[in-house]
Amino acid sequence: MSSGAFLTEHPAKVTGWRLFLKTVIARAYPRVIGQQRERSWMFFDIVLPLGGVIAYVLVYKAIGAPAEYVGFVVMGGAMTAFWMNVLWSMSSQLYWEKEQGNLALYIMSPNSMMAVLLGMALGGMLATLLRAIAIVLLGSLMFQVQYAVANFFQLLAVFILAMAALYGMGMMTASLFLLLGREAWHLSNLAQEPIYLATGFYFPIKSLPFWVALGASIIPLTLGMDAMRQLVFPSGFKIGFLSVGVELSVLLALCVVFLVGAKLLLAHMEKLAIREGRLTESRR
Amino acid sequence: MSPFAIETENLGRIYKIRGSKKEKKIRKELVALQDVNLQIEQGELFGLLGPNGAGKTTLIKILVTLLAPTSGRARVSGFDVVAEPQLIRPRINMVSGGESSGYGLLTVRENLWMFAQFYGLASKEANRRIEELLTMVGIADRMHTKSSDLSTGLRQKMNIVRGFLTDPEVLFLDEPTLGLDVGASRDVRRFIRQWLDVPPLLPGEGRGEVRRTLLLTTHYMVEADELCDRVAIINQGRVLACDKPSVLKQRLQRDAIFEIETSPLNGLSAKDLESLTEVRKASLAETEVGAKLDLILVEEAALAAVINVLSQKSVRILKLSKREPTLEDVFVDLVGRSMEEMEKTGDE
Numbered sequence: 109m110s111s112g113a114f115l116t117e118h119p120a121k122v123t124g125w126r127l128f129l130k131t132v133i134a135r136a137y138p139r140v141i142g143q144q145r146e147r148s149w150m151f152f153d154i155v156l157p158l159g160g161v162i163a164y165v166l167v168y169k170a171i172g173a174p175a176e177y178v179g180f181v182v183m184g185g186a187m188t189a190f191w192m193n194v195l196w197s198m199s200s201q202l203y204w205e206k207e208q209g210n211l212a213l214y215i216m217s218p219n220s221m222m223a224v225l226l227g228m229a230l231g232g233m234l235a236t237l238l239r240a241i242a243i244v245l246l247g248s249l250m251f252q253v254q255y256a257v258a259n260f261f262q263l264l265a266v267f268i269l270a271m272a273a274l275y276g277m278g279m280m281t282a283s284l285f286l287l288l289g290r291e292a293w294h295l296s297n298l299a300q301e302p303i304y305l306a307t308g309f310y311f312p313i314k315s316l317p318f319w320v321a322l323g324a325s326i327i328p329l330t331l332g333m334d335a336m337r338q339l340v341f342p343s344g345f346k347i348g349f350l351s352v353g354v355e356l357s358v359l360l361a362l363c364v365v366f367l368v369g370a371k372l373l374l375a376h377m378e379k380l381a382i383r384e385g386r387l388t389e390s391r392r
Numbered sequence: 393m394s395p396f397a398i399e400t401e402n403l404g405r406i407y408k409i410r411g412s413k414k415e416k417k418i419r420k421e422l423v424a425l426q427d428v429n430l431q432i433e434q435g436e437l438f439g440l441l442g443p444n445g446a447g448k449t450t451l452i453k454i455l456v457t458l459l460a461p462t463s464g465r466a467r468v469s470g471f472d473v474v475a476e477p478q479l480i481r482p483r484i485n486m487v488s489g490g491e492s493s494g495y496g497l498l499t500v501r502e503n504l505w506m507f508a509q510f511y512g513l514a515s516k517e518a519n520r521r522i523e524e525l526l527t528m529v530g531i532a533d534r535m536h537t538k539s540s541d542l543s544t545g546l547r548q549k550m551n552i553v554r555g556f557l558t559d560p561e562v563l564f565l566d567e568p569t570l571g572l573d574v575g576a577s578r579d580v581r582r583f584i585r586q587w588l589d590v591p592p593l594l595p596g597e598g599r600g601e602v603r604r605t606l607l608l609t610t611h612y613m614v615e616a617d618e619l620c621d622r623v624a625i626i627n628q629g630r631v632l633a634c635d636k637p638s639v640l641k642q643r644l645q646r647d648a649i650f651e652i653e654t655s656p657l658n659g660l661s662a663k664d665l666e667s668l669t670e671v672r673k674a675s676l677a678e679t680e681v682g683a684k685l686d687l688i689l690v691e692e693a694a695l696a697a698v699i700n701v702l703s704q705k706s707v708r709i710l711k712l713s714k715r716e717p718t719l720e721d722v723f724v725d726l727v728g729r730s731m732e733e734m735e736k737t738g739d740e
Contacts, residue, residue, distance in 0.1 A: 118559055119521065121482070121512035134509030142497040145538075209493040216456045217510040218482035224510075385407060385459045 123218070131219040135227025136234070139197075143235040153189060153239045154246070161185035161247050164310045176341045177311070179255070182247035183340075184309035186240040187333055190274060191303060193236040195296050198278025201228055202286040202377075211286075212387050221374050225282060229275035256342045262352060263339045269359035270332025276366030277328060283370070283377035287386075303327060312337065312347040321349050328362050331355040394470040397562050397605035398432040398455060402464035405450050405629075424450040425629045428464070432622075435603030437588050439620030441610060441719065443734045447629040448609035449488075452564050455607070456486045469561055482511065484562045487555035489548065489570025496540030500526070500550050503539050504557055511558040518557070525553040529583060544571045552580060556587060562605045569615060581619055584608075611731055613719040623719065625726055632726045637719055644717035644725060647672060648692040652702075653711040655682040660705045662729075668701065670694030673721075675730040681710065686730065688721060 122130065143150065164181040205211040214224050247253065257263055285295060306324035307313070313321045313334050324330045335355040338344040350358075381387045405425040425447045432438045440448045453459035455468055457477035465472065471479040494503035501522055508518035526532040529549045534542065539550060548571060555563055565584070569577040588604055610616050616623050617637045624634040633640055657676065665674035665687070673688040687698060692714075702709060724730050 119513050119517050121558075122514070123482075123512055127512040130509045130512060134506045137502070137506060138495040138498055141502070142495070145497045209488070209491045212458050213486075213493055213507065214510065216458055216481055216484070216486060217507070218478070218512070219510045382458060383460045385453070387453075387458045 127218065128220055128223045131223035132227040132230060135224050136231030137227075139228065139231025139235050143238070150239065150242075154242045157185045157188050157239075157243055158246055160188070161243065162250070165247075165251055174343075175254075176343055176347075178251045179248075179253040179341050180312060180337055181310050182244060182251065182253050183333060183337060185247060186243040187329055188304070188309055189236050189239045189243065190233070190271070191307075191309075191329055192300075193232045194274055194278035195299060197232050198229060198275065199281040199285050199299075200293070200296050202282040203289065206286060206387065215378060215387055221378065222279075222371055225279040225370065225374065228282075229279055232278075233271055233275055254342070255340045258339050258345075259352075262356070263336060266332060266335040266339065266352070266356060266359065269356065269363055270328050270336075273328035273359050273362040273366055274332070276363055276370055279370035280366050280373055283373040287377055287380065289386075306330070308333060313349045314347050325349075325358060326362070328359060328366075331358055331362075335359075394467065395433060396431050396467070396470075397434045397436065397603075398430065398438075398466070398468055398607060400428050400430045400451075400455075400464065400466045403428040403430075403451070403454065403461050403466050404463035405447075405454060405459065406462045423629050425454075425461070428626075428629075428631055430624060430631065430634065432605060432607065434605050435588070437584070437606045437608065437619055437621045439608050439610060439616040439623040440626055441613065441616045441623050441723070442626035443611055443731045446626045448626060449566055450629075451626075452486065452566050452607070452609060456484055456564055457481060483560060484564065485555045485558050485560040486564040486566065487551050487568055489567030490544070491551050492547070493551065493554075494539050496538060499536050499538055500531070500542070501535045503550065504554055507554050508557050513558065521557055522553070525556055526550075529553055530579060545573060545576050548572055549576065549580070552583075560604075562607065565606065565608045567609055567611070569610070569612065577615070581615065585619060613723070613731075617719050625719075625723055627727050633722070640719060640722045641717045644688060644721055647717070648689040648694070649715055649717050649721055650685075650687045650689065650695060650698075651711075651713050651715055652685040652687065652698075652709055653679065653682070654685060654702065655708040655710065657683045657707055658705045660701070660707060665698060665701065668694070668697050670697055673724050673728065675724050675733055677730070677732060682707075686721070686724065688725060 121127075161181050161184075164184075165178050168177045168181065202211060205214065214221060248255075288295065304310070306316075306320070307327050307330040308316070308321075308324070309329075313324065313330055316324065321330070331350070332355075334349045335352045338348040338352050349355075403425055404423070404427060407422040407424055408419045409422055410419060428447075428451060440451065442448050450459065454461050454466055454473060457473050457480055460474055465474075467473065468480045469483045473480060494507070498506065501519070504522045505515065505518050508522070509515070513521070523532065523535070526535055529552060531546055531549050534546060539547065542550065548568070552565075552568060555565065568584075569580055572580065584606065588606055608616070608620065620637060622635060623637050623640060625632045625640070662674040662676050665671050665685070670690045671687060671694060672690055675686045677684045677686075689695060689698070699709065720730060727734070
């Protein structure tokens, strides 16, 4: 071993918003870079949802459903990737971070845990975006889906708000799942399939009874997909659940509710976990 | 400013544990720490010595603001762990033995960079320090290896670098050499000592210096003896003794300490030997050929009585040596049994 300058020098450290930003970027990094390192994941994350898309498209074609439905399914397939990411890589993540020993290190460092969650969300969103784009491109090419964007800026706003609300929900449930411990697994499993039905991944949400559709609107993807379908398919507005304007407003409200909820639940979780000693991995 | 880097006052922690399925509503209480009073000065390398389950990790968790005490108070760098955790966190870091933190898909450098960012280090500075520290612990050649591909020992070295990287005022090392081979443990110990002995200047001129403090938990007596300025012996959540290793050993200076290797003991127990009035403490450990006895005798002459008991049980003496007291002997003297015996029987 040799001696180094680090022994005699204190490094400068930033605080405040700069530290917040550094934390977001640092925590997003493993998610984005992980995608590059394990290319096999990319294959499974694209091919498997695409398989589901193909199955639904073939069913719709066999029963002679309107042509737009093929587009709905392709879009639903792409959005599935985000839902899976939120469910397995956001909601359950703090529990895994705890078992890995990372959670304790995150909490005892001077950064904000909201920054860690935001980094997780941002990294997950970026990594999943690539998969979603690949599914849309492949699905559209395979089934010659026709798009006619009615209003690009509204479409962009819907997508951004839907993503912000969806990942906000993931940030909020992350604290909840952590407190539930191993039950998080069951909750994720429980949430996976029924949500496909309730949020209309593969069919217009308007097909569901009004109150069921309204209840399902708490999942940001429900209204997000409905609004996007209205904006990119020529006859989309005919099968819209609510008007795009209303859906945009609800998505904005969901964003606020979930992000504020995430902050409050996170503070509660940290307080409770410190009191009860639940922050470190089970084996310690 | 407080002269103490760490200060605890009647610190206690009780865990509430759920009963079995039938007794779900009944919550049992486990006392993990009880009335712990410690004052650790800045610049000190302080050791917490005790068997598994003694309360060492609980104490560290409280001091690093991950666990709330149920009674008493604790201050780190002059700040209260319950009321002011946000002022403590930028000043501390912690490394645990056998930890698996970080992400396997990231390289050693990337993992360390990520943790450095959480403390606000500039990327360039972080990378410079990572390179320097990895060189110092001898794993610079693994900088671009995925952490999932590292052996246990190399991974632990990476963890140790993570702890030093952010230049904490107070560093907590919880069994840092767990799982390391003899050479790597020696390297780590030397590195720790070197880090403590060179007080760095704060950035900016005329701002004086802050002395680094290190709290180390271990159940390796040699490690505590070799490294620590002071040691607290802890068992069942209580601090039994706290002083310099040399002072602790002096407690036994007047006693005669013998190590005897024998053939199998034929049913002879430590209690049988302790029933002799001149035997203060006896501990036994099985060996390949028979047993090893560690005896603390009131005086050398008492050895004759011990030999007599051994010969009555037809136990042959293979090797007999008198030695200087060690921290292990201090532990046996205080607790009644060796740490090895306690861990074998699961007695905490």
